[in-house]
Each structure stands twice: as C-alpha cells, then as structure tokens.
Amino acid sequence: MQDMTPINTAEASERRAIKISAKEVTVHYGAKQALFGVDLDIEENQVTSLIGPSGCGKSTFLRCLNRMNDTIDICSVGGQIRLGDINIYDPKVDVVELRARVGMVFQKPNPFPKSIFENIAYGPRIHGLCRDKSDMEEVVVSSLQKAGLFDEVKDRLDEPGTGLSGGQQQRLCIARAIAVSPEVILMDEPCSALDPIATAKVEELIDELRENYTIVIVTHSMQQAARVSQRTAFFHLGNIVEEGPTEQIFTMPKDQRTQDYITGRFG
Amino acid sequence: MTDLSVPPAQSTAQMPRDYGLKKRYASEARFKLYGMIAIGMGLLFLTLLFVSIITKGYTAFEQTKIQLSLTLDEKILDPAGTRDPKQLAKAIRYNKIIEPAFYQAIGLDPKDKAQKADRKLAKKIISRGAAIELRDMVLDNPDLIGTTQSVWILASGDVDSFVKGQISRQTDEKRRQIKDKQIAWIDALLDQGIMDKKFNSGLFTFGASSRPETAGIGVAVIGSLFMMGIVLVLALPIGVAASIYLEEFAPKNKWTDLIEVNINNLAAVPSIVFGLLGLAVFINFAGLPRSASIVGGLVLTLMTLPTIIIATRSALKAVPPSIREAALGVGASKTQTIFHHVLPLASPGILTGTIIGLAQALGETAPLLMIGMVAFVKDIPVSPLDPATALPVQIYMWAGAAERAFVERTSAAILILLAFLAIMNISAVLLRRRFERRW
Known part of the structure; x- marks a missing residue:
C-alpha cells in the first residue's frame, strides 16, 4: 500500500525471447463469454504463473494454449495465439502435433491405469519417437530422472502407475509430459491435490524444468506463484488485470484489484 | 448477531426437547421390515420355483433301459452279405433281433401262436426307438454283424414313467397305460436286474421325437x-x-x-x-x-x-x-x-x-x-x-x-x-x- 509507483524500467530491460504470444483471445462457452480479449506474452524458459479468483478464466486460457478446449463442443475461441511463428488456431495446424509440442499436466494426477513404464512410453510410441526397445527404455529412464522419480520407482517399472502415491503420480504425469520432448508444459493447478511435502517436491521439479522448457502454471496458491514463477499474470473476470515479473506483482502491484487479491481481500 | 444476545429461555434449558426420535426410529424399523418382507417373498417364490422344477425334472436325467443279449445275425440284417449301408439301414430287420430276445427274457415263446396276444403286449415294453438305436450302432461299426452283444436298449416312455413311479399301480387297469401283465414282467425284469435306470444320455443327443424316450434337446x-x-x-x-x-x-x-x-x-x-x-x-x-x-x-x-x-x-x-x-x-x-x-x-x-x-x-x-x-x-x-x-x-x-x-x-x-x-x-x-x- 505504501508504494504504488510502477517500476517500468526493470520490466522492460529483462524481457526474454517470447515463446507464446496471445492477442485478443476471446472464449465463449455457448452464449457465455469466459475470456474478453486477453493479451499475454509468455517468455521462453521461464515459469509464468496465472493467478486469480475461481472462474476468472485462467484455466480456460491455459487450455487454449494447446487447444484442449477443442474437446468441448460448445467452446469457441477467437483472437490469435502464436507459438513461435505459427498461429495455433490456424486450420492448417495439426492439433496432435501441437499437443506434442505443448504438453499438459492436470489438476488431478491422471496416470493411465497401466504400468509406470507404459505410462511414459505411450507418448513417444504414438509419435514414433523411438526406433527400438532400448531407445524407448532410454527415454523412459531419462524422463523419470528429469521428473525426479526414477530412484523411487526404478525397481517397479512394471507396476501400475495408479499404485503410486499422489505426489509420485503427479510427477509421473510430468515425466509422461516431458517424454515427448515438448517445448512448453502447461500445468493446471498441479499441486492442488497434493500434500505439502509432495507439493514442495513438484515445485522443486518445476524450477529445474525451467532450464529446458517453458512452463505456464495455473495456481490458486499465491505462495506457490511467488515461489516458482518468474512472471505472473493476474486474471479477473475474464481479463488480465496485471502482468509482470512475479516479484513486482507481489510486492508492488500497480492495480488496486491485484493488491486486494494478493492480500486476501477477495477471491 | 442479535439472536445470540437473547438469553435462552429457562424452560427449554431444563425440559428435554422433543426431537421425535421415537418416531424416526420407528419409521426406520418399519422400512427395514418392509424390505425384509420383500426379499423374503422373492426368495420364497424362487425356492418354490426351483423345488417344483427340480423335483419334477431330475428324473428325466435317468432312463429305464433293458439289458438284452443280442445276436446280430447276418441272415437277418444283411441277407445279401454286401454290407451295403442301404440294406443295413432297414430298421425293421433290427426289430426281428430285439423282439425274440426280449420275449425269451420274459419267458415267452417267440413262435408259440397261443401267446400272440401276450407278445403283442410285451412288445410295447420296448421302445420303438430301440431298433433305430441298434441300427445306428451297427451302421457305425458293421463288423458287429455276426457277433453277440450285450446291449442296453430303451424301454418305452410309459414303462419308464411306471418304473419311476409316475404311473400308479393303484389306478384302474382300464385307465392305466401299463397293464397288469406288463407290470408282472417289469417286476420280474427289475428283480433280475435286466431292467434298470441308466443315465439318460439321449436327452442331450436326440432331436425331436413323438416318443418321449427318444426325444432330446x-x-x-x-x-x-x-x-x-x-x-x-x-x-x-x-x-x-x-x-x-x-x-x-x-x-x-x-x-x-x-x-x-x-x-x-x-x-x-x-x-x-x-x-x-x-x-x-x-x-x-x-x-x-x-x-x-x-x-x-x-x-x-x-x-x-x-x-x-x-x-x-x-x-x-x-x-x-x-x-x-x-x-x-x-x-x-x-x-x-x-x-x-x-x-x-x-x-x-x-x-x-x-x-x-x-x-x-x-x-x-x-x-x-x-x-x-x-x-x-x-x-x-x-x-x-x-x-x-x-x-x-x-x-x-x-x-x-x-x-x-x-x-x-x-x-x-x-x-x-x-x-x-x-x-x-x-x-x-x-x-x-x-x-x-x-x-
């Protein structure tokens, strides 16, 4: 409250290469509009967190980024989202290819009811990424290692993925997402179903993954956003109210609504 | 906020409140009872159904048969000696083997003209499907011709019912399918062990037939x-x-x-x-x-x-x-x-x-x-x-x-x-x- 003056200089100087650029994105569910022209640039190899009260459209926006909204019949998306130099809503874009480039981790851990090995091998197999069995084993092992799960499960790769603990399941899902070597990983409240210890592990993992992947994470926990992300966008009623470096959003928000939300006055 | 400040009325604090617990428990007990009655009725009818079907049906898995020693005479079955299946397939020839053997088993003379009426009665004890069964046996293995085989042949459906006790001896003879003379023969055969109830494999192998003993599913x-x-x-x-x-x-x-x-x-x-x-x-x-x-x-x-x-x-x-x-x-x-x-x-x-x-x-x-x-x-x-x-x-x-x-x-x-x-x-x-x- 004491200092409301914006610090534009820091923001301007530190901008990195833009991975995803959303312009005027609108989403309708039937007659109901969920997003009202959202503009957001997502930087490469950074963690961008989307925060905001329930129903503000942050998950909807996230699901636009790999066209997961296509699966909902009544959903229609307007505006433009560019991944690198392609517009992902271009009719020529193959959604299967897009989803291989933009992976996703969901709110509830959702491993396939198959073995741990199969969970991870599935993506590379359908995309034909592995030539033979040893290739596949390498991918599975390295994905599990990157997800920090390998040591815990190396002796039981044949056991069902659903038999793991919640936190392990979620890391398995992350390993499954990185097995297809995506460029971007979208995470929709990945820790909301986990206990604090599992959450800490996943957060640690997110921080490590930043080196190789661009990560967009939706979270309800302000502390989590502050801990893991470099940039934060605050959504409210289908609009982005404020977007900037995480530190600045949490210490010196420019907008009164952001201030109110992060201090817990609403939401 | 306002109602908190109002002190609770003295009466409610001391007098037990009526929660209607008795009524609630009673209705729960009633509902459970209805449920148990419904299930009980269902089980009762199911049991009745099964008891009725099983008591009526289990006897069908056995069939009365008669053990006869049959000489498969080539002169009767295949007079030409060609073993032509067409010749061997004539069922009536097999009757000529079964019937005399059966008459002997019950002490009738196959040739005596005075016993013709008895023989006619005795013939009804054997199923008419017996000859066909014997024929099929010979057709399957023509080498049997000329040998003597001990064969369990089918008794007729009425005899079967009688042996199983489904036709009562007490019924007036005129209204009874099995006559007194036949009963005497059957009793004698049963005593000797020549007639007995065997597993009814025909029930599973036969097709439709107007004779119950050769009818199957x-x-x-x-x-x-x-x-x-x-x-x-x-x-x-x-x-x-x-x-x-x-x-x-x-x-x-x-x-x-x-x-x-x-x-x-x-x-x-x-x-x-x-x-x-x-x-x-x-x-x-x-x-x-x-x-x-x-x-x-x-x-x-x-x-x-x-x-x-x-x-x-x-x-x-x-x-x-x-x-x-x-x-x-x-x-x-x-x-x-x-x-x-x-x-x-x-x-x-x-x-x-x-x-x-x-x-x-x-x-x-x-x-x-x-x-x-x-x-x-x-x-x-x-x-x-x-x-x-x-x-x-x-x-x-x-x-x-x-x-x-x-x-x-x-x-x-x-x-x-x-x-x-x-x-x-x-x-x-x-x-x-x-x-x-x-x-």
Missing part, C-alpha cells in the same frame, strides 16, 4: 449355440461401433437425440414384433430358409443390439474424463485415445452388457415362433442354414405334449436352460470383477 442346443454365435459375431461389433460413434464422434444435435430415443425405444419393443420383422425381411424378402438358426440369429441380433448399445454407451460414459485428457494431453489423436485408453477401460462394462444381452436372447421364444423355429426337427443341424429349434422353443413344444414322460423332460430342459443362463450371468459377474480397474 440335441437339436435345440445346437440351434441355440448357432444363434448365440451369430448374435455374438454380429451384435457385439455393430453395437460397440455404433456406441463409440454416438458417444465419442457424433455431434450432439436433434438427429443424434432422435437416434438415441429410438434406440432406447427399440429396447422396449415386444420381442414378437422382431419375429414379424424377421419373417418379413429375412424370410419373405431375403429368401433365407425357414426354421433356420441363421434367421433366428439375425432376429435375436436385432433384439440384442439396443441392449449392447445402451450398455456400451454407459460403460464409455463411465470412463473418467481425466483419462481422455491425459491421452489427448500427450498428443494422442481422438481415435488413439478411444482405442488405446477408453475402450479397454470400458470393456468390462461392454462384456457384461453383451453377456446379459446374450442371456436374454438365449431365453427368447416369441420371435422364434414367428420364423418357424417351432418345428419337428429330428436331425442334428450341421450348419446355421439347416432347420433347427432353440432351447426355449423346445421347452414350449414339450410343455404341450400329452405323454407323462414329457412332463419331466420339460422340467429337465428348463433346468438345462437355467444352468446355461446361470453360467452366463456368473461369467459376466466374474469378468467384471476380473477386469474392473480403479483409478
């Missing part, structure tokens, strides 16, 4: 098996494909709503209507043979389709969306998502629905009457195009037969049908348990 079982095969091969893939399309691919609009309503209605259409449809389309229009199990199978397929479609759709719906999202999220196409993940998870439900649909089809009678499967078929069908009957139709036909021995056969056939249905339903439950996954 062989044709009906084969017909039912053919039909079940046809239903499985046609209804399962068509039903599953239709459900996958409707559930996963079809746009949700007025047309798909209309189709859905119609499928649900189709499941409630009386089965005889399907029989009429089968008669009109498969027999009159397509020219398929009457009474054939292929037509029965097609009609039952139409009947089973809605059941399978409804079961499959609900099984597909029950697969959690998180699994679809997971597959789509790693870049699986819609078809890959469905065939690699959704369908395997839905398969226990689909299997259960299919087996229940098959069980329904197995017990269906009405549509089969319409397409002429209520027929007198003696020969075991070798292909679905041959005339056949079905188990429930066989039961229906036997239930209308006059002979005492058909009563027990009707009950026995019901038992066998129920056993098939129980096996199918149990396997549905087991499959479900075995493949059910939790997530």
Whole structure:
C-alpha cells in the first residue's frame, strides 16, 4: 500500500525471447463469454504463473494454449495465439502435433491405469519417437530422472502407475509430459491435490524444468506463484488485470484489484 | 448477531426437547421390515420355483433301459452279405433281433401262436426307438454283424414313467397305460436286474421325437449355440461401433437425440414384433430358409443390439474424463485415445452388457415362433442354414405334449436352460470383477 509507483524500467530491460504470444483471445462457452480479449506474452524458459479468483478464466486460457478446449463442443475461441511463428488456431495446424509440442499436466494426477513404464512410453510410441526397445527404455529412464522419480520407482517399472502415491503420480504425469520432448508444459493447478511435502517436491521439479522448457502454471496458491514463477499474470473476470515479473506483482502491484487479491481481500 | 444476545429461555434449558426420535426410529424399523418382507417373498417364490422344477425334472436325467443279449445275425440284417449301408439301414430287420430276445427274457415263446396276444403286449415294453438305436450302432461299426452283444436298449416312455413311479399301480387297469401283465414282467425284469435306470444320455443327443424316450434337446442346443454365435459375431461389433460413434464422434444435435430415443425405444419393443420383422425381411424378402438358426440369429441380433448399445454407451460414459485428457494431453489423436485408453477401460462394462444381452436372447421364444423355429426337427443341424429349434422353443413344444414322460423332460430342459443362463450371468459377474480397474 505504501508504494504504488510502477517500476517500468526493470520490466522492460529483462524481457526474454517470447515463446507464446496471445492477442485478443476471446472464449465463449455457448452464449457465455469466459475470456474478453486477453493479451499475454509468455517468455521462453521461464515459469509464468496465472493467478486469480475461481472462474476468472485462467484455466480456460491455459487450455487454449494447446487447444484442449477443442474437446468441448460448445467452446469457441477467437483472437490469435502464436507459438513461435505459427498461429495455433490456424486450420492448417495439426492439433496432435501441437499437443506434442505443448504438453499438459492436470489438476488431478491422471496416470493411465497401466504400468509406470507404459505410462511414459505411450507418448513417444504414438509419435514414433523411438526406433527400438532400448531407445524407448532410454527415454523412459531419462524422463523419470528429469521428473525426479526414477530412484523411487526404478525397481517397479512394471507396476501400475495408479499404485503410486499422489505426489509420485503427479510427477509421473510430468515425466509422461516431458517424454515427448515438448517445448512448453502447461500445468493446471498441479499441486492442488497434493500434500505439502509432495507439493514442495513438484515445485522443486518445476524450477529445474525451467532450464529446458517453458512452463505456464495455473495456481490458486499465491505462495506457490511467488515461489516458482518468474512472471505472473493476474486474471479477473475474464481479463488480465496485471502482468509482470512475479516479484513486482507481489510486492508492488500497480492495480488496486491485484493488491486486494494478493492480500486476501477477495477471491 | 442479535439472536445470540437473547438469553435462552429457562424452560427449554431444563425440559428435554422433543426431537421425535421415537418416531424416526420407528419409521426406520418399519422400512427395514418392509424390505425384509420383500426379499423374503422373492426368495420364497424362487425356492418354490426351483423345488417344483427340480423335483419334477431330475428324473428325466435317468432312463429305464433293458439289458438284452443280442445276436446280430447276418441272415437277418444283411441277407445279401454286401454290407451295403442301404440294406443295413432297414430298421425293421433290427426289430426281428430285439423282439425274440426280449420275449425269451420274459419267458415267452417267440413262435408259440397261443401267446400272440401276450407278445403283442410285451412288445410295447420296448421302445420303438430301440431298433433305430441298434441300427445306428451297427451302421457305425458293421463288423458287429455276426457277433453277440450285450446291449442296453430303451424301454418305452410309459414303462419308464411306471418304473419311476409316475404311473400308479393303484389306478384302474382300464385307465392305466401299463397293464397288469406288463407290470408282472417289469417286476420280474427289475428283480433280475435286466431292467434298470441308466443315465439318460439321449436327452442331450436326440432331436425331436413323438416318443418321449427318444426325444432330446440335441437339436435345440445346437440351434441355440448357432444363434448365440451369430448374435455374438454380429451384435457385439455393430453395437460397440455404433456406441463409440454416438458417444465419442457424433455431434450432439436433434438427429443424434432422435437416434438415441429410438434406440432406447427399440429396447422396449415386444420381442414378437422382431419375429414379424424377421419373417418379413429375412424370410419373405431375403429368401433365407425357414426354421433356420441363421434367421433366428439375425432376429435375436436385432433384439440384442439396443441392449449392447445402451450398455456400451454407459460403460464409455463411465470412463473418467481425466483419462481422455491425459491421452489427448500427450498428443494422442481422438481415435488413439478411444482405442488405446477408453475402450479397454470400458470393456468390462461392454462384456457384461453383451453377456446379459446374450442371456436374454438365449431365453427368447416369441420371435422364434414367428420364423418357424417351432418345428419337428429330428436331425442334428450341421450348419446355421439347416432347420433347427432353440432351447426355449423346445421347452414350449414339450410343455404341450400329452405323454407323462414329457412332463419331466420339460422340467429337465428348463433346468438345462437355467444352468446355461446361470453360467452366463456368473461369467459376466466374474469378468467384471476380473477386469474392473480403479483409478
């Protein structure tokens, strides 16, 4: 409250290469509009967190980024989202290819009811990424290692993925997402179903993954956003109210609504 | 906030409040009682049904037979000595072997003219199917000619009923199928152990017959098996494909709503209507043979389709969306998502629905009457195009037969049908348990 003056200089100087650029994105569910022209640039190899009260459209926006909204019949998306130099809503874009480039981790851990090995091998197999069995084993092992799960499960790769603990399941899902070597990983409240210890592990993992992947994470926990992300966008009623470096959003928000939300006055 | 500040009234603090607990517990106890009465009634009727069917039917698994030492004389069976199957197939020649042997067994002279009336009476103790059984034995193995064989031949249906105690000795002789003289012979044969009850393998192998002792469910079982095969091969893939399309691919609009309503209605259409449809389309229009199990199978397929479609759709719906999202999220196409993940998870439900649909089809009678499967078929069908009957139709036909021995056969056939249905339903439950996954 004491200092409301914006610090534009820091923001301007530190901008990195833009991975995803959303312009005027609108989403309708039937007659109901969920997003009202959202503009957001997502930087490469950074963690961008989307925060905001329930129903503000942050998950909807996230699901636009790999066209997961296509699966909902009544959903229609307007505006433009560019991944690198392609517009992902271009009719020529193959959604299967897009989803291989933009992976996703969901709110509830959702491993396939198959073995741990199969969970991870599935993506590379359908995309034909592995030539033979040893290739596949390498991918599975390295994905599990990157997800920090390998040591815990190396002796039981044949056991069902659903038999793991919640936190392990979620890391398995992350390993499954990185097995297809995506460029971007979208995470929709990945820790909301986990206990604090599992959450800490996943957060640690997110921080490590930043080196190789661009990560967009939706979270309800302000502390989590502050801990893991470099940039934060605050959504409210289908609009982005404020977007900037995480530190600045949490210490010196420019907008009164952001201030109110992060201090817990609403939401 | 205001009501907190009001001090609680003195009276309510001291006097116990009436929560109506007694009433609530009473109504709960009442409801439990109703439930137990309902279940008790159900079990009672089920027990009555089973006791009635089993007590009436178990005797049909045994058949009275007579052990005779038969000399298969070449002069009678094959006077030309050519072993020509056409010559050997003349059943009347086998009677000439069985009858004298039997007369001797009960102490009658086969040649004495004075005993002609007795012989005529005695002949009725042997089934007329006995000669045919003996003929089939010789046709299978012509080397038997010229040897003497000890053979258990069929007793007639009335004798069988008498031996099983279903025809009472106390009945007035005039109104009794078995005469006093015959009873004396039967008693003597039973005493010597020449006549005895043996396992009735014919019940499972014979086709239709007007003589109960040579009537069996062989044709009906084969017909039912053919039909079940046809239903499985046609209804399962068509039903599953239709459900996958409707559930996963079809746009949700007025047309798909209309189709859905119609499928649900189709499941409630009386089965005889399907029989009429089968008669009109498969027999009159397509020219398929009457009474054939292929037509029965097609009609039952139409009947089973809605059941399978409804079961499959609900099984597909029950697969959690998180699994679809997971597959789509790693870049699986819609078809890959469905065939690699959704369908395997839905398969226990689909299997259960299919087996229940098959069980329904197995017990269906009405549509089969319409397409002429209520027929007198003696020969075991070798292909679905041959005339056949079905188990429930066989039961229906036997239930209308006059002979005492058909009563027990009707009950026995019901038992066998129920056993098939129980096996199918149990396997549905087991499959479900075995493949059910939790997530």
